[in-house]
Amino acid sequence: xxxxxxxxxxxxxxxxPDLQIxxxxxxxxxxxxxERFWESVHKLAPLKPRFVSVTYGAGGSTRERTLRMVSRxxxxxxxxxxxxxxxxxxxxxxxxxxxxxxxxxxxxxxVALRGDPPEGIGQPFTPHPEGYQNAADLVxxxxxxxxxxxxxxxxxxxxxxxxxxxVEIDNLKRKIDAGANRAITQMFFSNADxxxxxxxxxxxxxxAPIVPGIQPIHSFKQISGFAGRCGASIPEWLAExxxxxxxDPETHALMAAAVAAEQVTELLDEGITEFHFFxxxxxxxxxxxxxxxxxxx
Ligand code: FAD
Numbered sequence: 001x002x003x004x005x006x007x008x009x010x011x012x013x014x015x016x017p018d019l020q021i022x023x024x025x026x027x028x029x030x031x032x033x034x035e036r037f038w039e040s041v042h043k044l045a046p047l048k049p050r051f052v053s054v055t056y057g058a059g060g061s062t063r064e065r066t067l068r069m070v071s072r073x074x075x076x077x078x079x080x081x082x083x084x085x086x087x088x089x090x091x092x093x094x095x096x097x098x099x100x101x102x103x104x105x106x107x108x109x110x111v112a113l114r115g116d117p118p119e120g121i122g123q124p125f126t127p128h129p130e131g132y133q134n135a136a137d138l139v140x141x142x143x144x145x146x147x148x149x150x151x152x153x154x155x156x157x158x159x160x161x162x163x164x165x166x167v168e169i170d171n172l173k174r175k176i177d178a179g180a181n182r183a184i185t186q187m188f189f190s191n192a193d194x195x196x197x198x199x200x201x202x203x204x205x206x207x208a209p210i211v212p213g214i215q216p217i218h219s220f221k222q223i224s225g226f227a228g229r230c231g232a233s234i235p236e237w238l239a240e241x242x243x244x245x246x247x248d249p250e251t252h253a254l255m256a257a258a259v260a261a262e263q264v265t266e267l268l269d270e271g272i273t274e275f276h277f278f279x280x281x282x283x284x285x286x287x288x289x290x291x292x293x294x295x296x297x
Contacts, residue, residue, distance in 0.1 A: 002085055006199050015193065020274040021290055022082075022184075022211070023046065025216045026055045027065035027263035031236070033281070037069070040283035045077035046297035047290050050274075051109050053082035059089050059118060063098060071105045082151065083107050085142075086115025088125070090238050092141060095132060099145045109149040109216075112180065121230055122160050136174035143179040154183035156197040160231040169204045176208045183208060184276045187215035187223075187232050191261075191266050211274040212267055216260045216285040218253075221246060253285075 023044050028034040029293075041052065054069045056062060070081040083102050087095050102110065114135040132138040134245045135152055142148055152175040155168060162168035172183060188194050198210050217223045220242035224234045241259065245252040264275060275293065277286045290296075 043283040051080040051082040056084040082109035084111040088115030091130040139178040152180040156188040157194040185213040
């Protein structure tokens with residue numbers, strides 16, 4: 001018999017007009033990767049996402065590619081495209097020039113981030129002497145240039161450099177107060193961490209949406225490596241579910257779908273109406289998850 005919770009969430013998904021989804025891609029490096037990128041963009045665009053975003057490589061290494069991809073997404077699909085931007089290792093003048101480039105290209109949405117030092121997320125960050133100090137400072141700088149829709153990052157398990165929860169939430173509040181419209185979270189696999197984070201933020205007076213960043217586990221090996229590098233933990237129960245599936249791609253894919261479906265369904269039951277999917281430039285699993293949320297082409 002269908003469990004009452006499941007029945008309720010299925011009904012909610014089908015009748016929820018306020019549901020918003022967005023998709024994150026990374027700029028492809030090779031022609032073959034670019035082919036897959038466009039194939040996925042064209043499959044996901046008809047789902048009418050709020051926006052499709054394209055990341056900005058470490059230290060600005062993908063500056064031109066990010067701009068080329070967002071411009072083309074907007075012109076080819078009509079879906080609003082958001083460009084990520086970091087301020088690590090650059091002067092304010094250099095970052096401002098990129099923002100003006102986005103504006104001239106018709107990009108109306110920016111995901112504003114500090115970025116990481118080349119040594120990685122856990123390493124001390126030293127701002128460029130003439131640069132933006134952090135993401136909040138960057139948001140304020142972007143606001144001076146144009147009327148962009150701005151998203152910032154949030155960390156349900158705390159950013160590794162935030163010494164306490166107060167520091168973490170104060171920082172998020174500074175970013176929102178500087179003019180960000182919403183926060184998008186780092187990947188997380190325990191919904192309780194996310195829900196506690198939202199509660200902490202709300203208690204601190206943050207009213208902007210904190211959109212859960214959902215990372216489907218296409219490859220447990222790859223995603224657990226990413227998670228480790230960005231300060232997200234892999235719960236033991238999750239590792240156990242994928243244990244021994246490295247050589248069994250079919251069962252691995254089914255498990256990935258089951259885990260992601262469970263995560264979004266639970267969040268939907270908690271009343272969450274906005275989801276951001278880290279696609280890794282693949283569409284299938286995300287297409288299925290969007291359908292589960294009641295969104296079809
Ligand atoms: P900030 O909000 O500036 O915070 C970083 C840390 O510094 C926090 O611990 C904060 O508490 C602390 N801090 C900030 N200001 C102060 C202060 N005044 N005093 C004391 N402490 C302070 N990286 C990329 O390179 N390219 C991308 O495209 C990209 N996209 C991302 C998308 C999402 C959804 C997320 C969640 C992350 C993304 N990142 C990306 C990673 C991000 O750049 C790193 O996580 C980085 O370490 C922090 O960036 P931030 O914008 O959160 O920094």
